[in-house]
Amino acid sequence: xxxxxxxxxPSEFSIDDLAHAKHQIVPWFGVRNYQARNFxxxxxxxxxxxxxxxxxxxxxxxxxxxxxxxxxxxxxxQFDPDGKYYDPKASREAPRWFNVDVHLVKKTRLISLAxxxxxxxxxxxxxxxxxxxxxxxxxxxxEWAFIQSRLNSHDVR
DNA sequence: GCCAACGTTGGC
DNA sequence: GCCAACGTTGGC
Numbered sequence: 001x002x003x004x005x006x007x008x009x010p011s012e013f014s015i016d017d018l019a020h021a022k023h024q025i026v027p028w029f030g031v032r033n034y035q036a037r038n039f040x041x042x043x044x045x046x047x048x049x050x051x052x053x054x055x056x057x058x059x060x061x062x063x064x065x066x067x068x069x070x071x072x073x074x075x076x077x078q079f080d081p082d083g084k085y086y087d088p089k090a091s092r093e094a095p096r097w098f099n100v101d102v103h104l105v106k107k108t109r110l111i112s113l114a115x116x117x118x119x120x121x122x123x124x125x126x127x128x129x130x131x132x133x134x135x136x137x138x139x140x141x142x143e144w145a146f147i148q149s150r151l152n153s154h155d156v157r
Numbered sequence: 158g159c160c161a162a163c164g165t166t167g168g169c
Numbered sequence: 170g171c172c173a174a175c176g177t178t179g180g181c
Contacts, residue, residue, distance in 0.1 A: 158181105159180105163176105164176085165174105165175085165177100166176095167172100167173100167175105169170100169171085
């Protein structure tokens with residue numbers, strides 16, 4: 001099982017939106033970057049866990065945990081000529097973009113970007129690297145475990 | 158709003 | 170295949 005971090009702009013789709021979604025399951029549609037697509041398409045498996053990260057907002061950071069509950073399939077939004085995710089080069093016979101479905105495991109306290117940066121144990125995290133823009137990144141098992149320990153601790157922050 | 162970093166596009 | 174121009178991301 002692998003671990004991931006998946007970014008979403010809360011103004012587009014937040015952890016609370018997921019909490020209120022039917023069955024707390026949504027397709028992770030709209031990814032239009034090949035590297036991120038390939039992670040979903042080629043490497044994500046049923047049961048993988050991911051941090052749900054809020055980006056481009058007043059308080060960026062980890063806001064929850066989700067599980068991958070359906071492996072990659074063609075992203076429906078690429079076929080909608082009226083939608084903002086339409087891709088004229090994609091067809092049903094040869095789809096370009098794929099998405100998984102994610103299921104809410106739990107909301108967590110917000111672990112802010114600043115807090116993540118404060119831990120030397122996380123210095124190698126992709127999401128903390130300068131210039132990182134990738135919306136889906138793998139998370140090292142040790143980094144995953146460390147963040148879990150911060151979520152479980154009763155430290156006041 | 159600014160700007161650094163990065164990905165994509167398209168002319169050659 | 171190169172690379173300049175352009176668009177997007179995302180923190181600040």
